[in-house]
Amino acid sequence: MSVANLPQSLRITLVGSGQVATHLGLAFAQAGHQVVGVYSRQLAHAIVLANQLPPAIATNNLDFRNQPACDIYLVSVSDAAVASVIAEAQFPLGSYVVHTSGSLPVTVLARPDLELRTGVFYPIQTFSRNQPVNLATTPIALEAAEPALTTLLQQLAASISQQVIFMAGPDRKKLHLAAVFACNFTNHLLGISREILLKNNLEPGLLNPLIRATLEKSFSADPFTVQTGPAMRGDANILQEHLQMLAPEPLYQQVYGVLSESIQAKK
Amino acid sequence: MSVANLPQSLRITLVGSGQVATHLGLAFAQAGHQVVGVYSRQLAHAIVLANQLPPAIATNNLDFRNQPACDIYLVSVSDAAVASVIAEAQFPLGSYVVHTSGSLPVTVLARPDLELRTGVFYPIQTFSRNQPVNLATTPIALEAAEPALTTLLQQLAASISQQVIFMAGPDRKKLHLAAVFACNFTNHLLGISREILLKNNLEPGLLNPLIRATLEKSFSADPFTVQTGPAMRGDANILQEHLQMLAPEPLYQQVYGVLSESIQAKK
Known part of the structure; x- marks a missing residue:
C-alpha cells in the first residue's frame, strides 16, 4: 500500500477483545473505518465485541489467512500474551500488524517467515469496563519502521485522536x-x-x-x-x-x- | 455572644500566616469579615499577610490582651507548633479559639486558666503558595462543644463555603x-x-x-x-x-x- 492509494476507510481486524480493543474498535467504527474481524481465545468474548461492530466476524482461530481481508491487524491482548499469540498466528504474507502496548518493543511482533510489517499504536490512556473514554483528547504514540505503515498508522490515529506522536520503543x-x-x-x-x-x-x-x-x-x-x-x-x-x-x-x-x-x- | 446578637460581619485574628491562614484570611475578607490581626513568630511574615488584609495589624507577640478585640482567634500554625503557641499565648478571658488542623484534637487548645471556648475549623483542601483555591466548593469540617461557638463557626464557614459539616475529632x-x-x-x-x-x-x-x-x-x-x-x-x-x-x-x-x-x- 503506497501513500497515494491509501483508502480513507480502513479495514481492521482486532486481535483481542479486552478494554483497549473494545474502546479502540468502537472509536474506529465511529470514525468510519470497518472492523472486519474480532479474535479472542474465548469465542464468547469475541462475539460480544463483534456484535457491537457489525459486520465484524468473531473468531477464536489465529489463522487469519482464510478470514476477511483487512488493511491492519491490531494486536491488543495482555502484554504477557502477545508473544505466544504472534508465534501461533498465521497472517497473510506481508500483513501490517501492530500492538497497543506501552511496554513491549515492536520486535515482539517479528515473524520473518510471514514478512510482517510491524508497528505500535499505543493510546496513552486507562481503559476500564463501562467507563467512557475521550479518545479525541488521548495522545496516541506510534512506532513504525516502514514509511507505508507510518502513513497508515498516522491516518488511523489521526482519525480518532487530536494528538498523534511518533515515539521510539525505549521512550515509550x-x-x-x-x-x-x-x-x-x-x-x-x-x-x-x-x-x-x-x-x-x-x-x-x-x-x-x-x-x-x-x-x-x-x-x-x-x-x-x-x-x-x-x-x-x-x-x-x-x-x-x-x-x-x-x-x-x-x-x-x-x-x-x-x-x-x-x-x-x-x- | 448569643445566637440572637451574632453580627453578620465577624472580627477575626489569624494566629499564623502560612498558606491555610492566607487563603482563609483572604476568603474571610472577601466574605465581608474583618481580619483585625495577624500573628507570626516571624514579624516579617505577619506583615506580608496583614498588608493583604487592611486594616489588619501584624504582630509577633502572643499576648493578645492588648491587641485589637475580635470575635474569634483562628490558630493556623503547623500541627507540631499548636501546643506551644497555645501554652505561651495570652487571650482575653473566655475567648473563642479554634484551630484548622485535620489531625489535632480540639483539646490541644485547652487553657482552663483562660476559660477559652475552643473548636475546630478544618478546610478539607490542600493549600500551596500562589495556587488559587476554590473555597466555595471546599467542605469545611467543624467541631465545637459550646452552642454559641457552634453557631459562630457555622456562620463563618457558611460565609465562605457551600459545604459545612460537623465532625467529631476521631472522624476528622x-x-x-x-x-x-x-x-x-x-x-x-x-x-x-x-x-x-x-x-x-x-x-x-x-x-x-x-x-x-x-x-x-x-x-x-x-x-x-x-x-x-x-x-x-x-x-x-x-x-x-x-x-x-x-x-x-x-x-x-x-x-x-x-x-x-x-x-x-x-x-
Whole structure:
C-alpha cells in the first residue's frame, strides 16, 4: 500500500477483545473505518465485541489467512500474551500488524517467515469496563519502521485522536513507567483513601474537591514544589499516629511508610 | 455572644500566616469579615499577610490582651507548633479559639486558666503558595462543644463555603488520614511521574488526559474495581523491567514495589 492509494476507510481486524480493543474498535467504527474481524481465545468474548461492530466476524482461530481481508491487524491482548499469540498466528504474507502496548518493543511482533510489517499504536490512556473514554483528547504514540505503515498508522490515529506522536520503543517504555506512577498507583491510593472513609462511615465525596485540586495543581506546577502534608512538614507525631491507625492493614502501613520517606527525601 | 446578637460581619485574628491562614484570611475578607490581626513568630511574615488584609495589624507577640478585640482567634500554625503557641499565648478571658488542623484534637487548645471556648475549623483542601483555591466548593469540617461557638463557626464557614459539616475529632482524624493518601501521596506520585518524563525529554503533558481520566473515574466508581496496569494483570516481566529501569532511584523502586504488592493484594 503506497501513500497515494491509501483508502480513507480502513479495514481492521482486532486481535483481542479486552478494554483497549473494545474502546479502540468502537472509536474506529465511529470514525468510519470497518472492523472486519474480532479474535479472542474465548469465542464468547469475541462475539460480544463483534456484535457491537457489525459486520465484524468473531473468531477464536489465529489463522487469519482464510478470514476477511483487512488493511491492519491490531494486536491488543495482555502484554504477557502477545508473544505466544504472534508465534501461533498465521497472517497473510506481508500483513501490517501492530500492538497497543506501552511496554513491549515492536520486535515482539517479528515473524520473518510471514514478512510482517510491524508497528505500535499505543493510546496513552486507562481503559476500564463501562467507563467512557475521550479518545479525541488521548495522545496516541506510534512506532513504525516502514514509511507505508507510518502513513497508515498516522491516518488511523489521526482519525480518532487530536494528538498523534511518533515515539521510539525505549521512550515509550519510559512513558509507560511514568504512567504507572501517575495512573495505576494514584488510582490505588484513591482506592485506599475511599476504603478508609467508607469503613468509618464518612462520605467519600468529601475528598473530591481535594483530589480535584491536587490533580489540577499537577498540571500547572511541579508537584514536588507544591507538596503538602505531615511527611513534608516532618511532623513525626502525626506520622506515628497515622501508622498506628493503619495497624490493621500492614500493607497500607508499608505504603504509608515508604511514600512518607520518599516525600521527605525530595524536600 | 448569643445566637440572637451574632453580627453578620465577624472580627477575626489569624494566629499564623502560612498558606491555610492566607487563603482563609483572604476568603474571610472577601466574605465581608474583618481580619483585625495577624500573628507570626516571624514579624516579617505577619506583615506580608496583614498588608493583604487592611486594616489588619501584624504582630509577633502572643499576648493578645492588648491587641485589637475580635470575635474569634483562628490558630493556623503547623500541627507540631499548636501546643506551644497555645501554652505561651495570652487571650482575653473566655475567648473563642479554634484551630484548622485535620489531625489535632480540639483539646490541644485547652487553657482552663483562660476559660477559652475552643473548636475546630478544618478546610478539607490542600493549600500551596500562589495556587488559587476554590473555597466555595471546599467542605469545611467543624467541631465545637459550646452552642454559641457552634453557631459562630457555622456562620463563618457558611460565609465562605457551600459545604459545612460537623465532625467529631476521631472522624476528622480518619478523614485526614484518607486525605493524606488521596492528596499528599498522589501528589508525590505525580511528581515522580513528571520527573521520569522530564529526565527522558518526554513532554509531561502527554500524561494529562490519563491523569484526568484516572481522577474522574475515582468519582464515579470504586477505584479498586477499575484498577489497571501491570501489577493488576500480574505481569511479572513488566514489573521486573520497571524495577530495573528504576535502579538509579532505590526509593522509587521501593515505592513501586510496595504499591504493586498492595495492588495485587486487593485483586
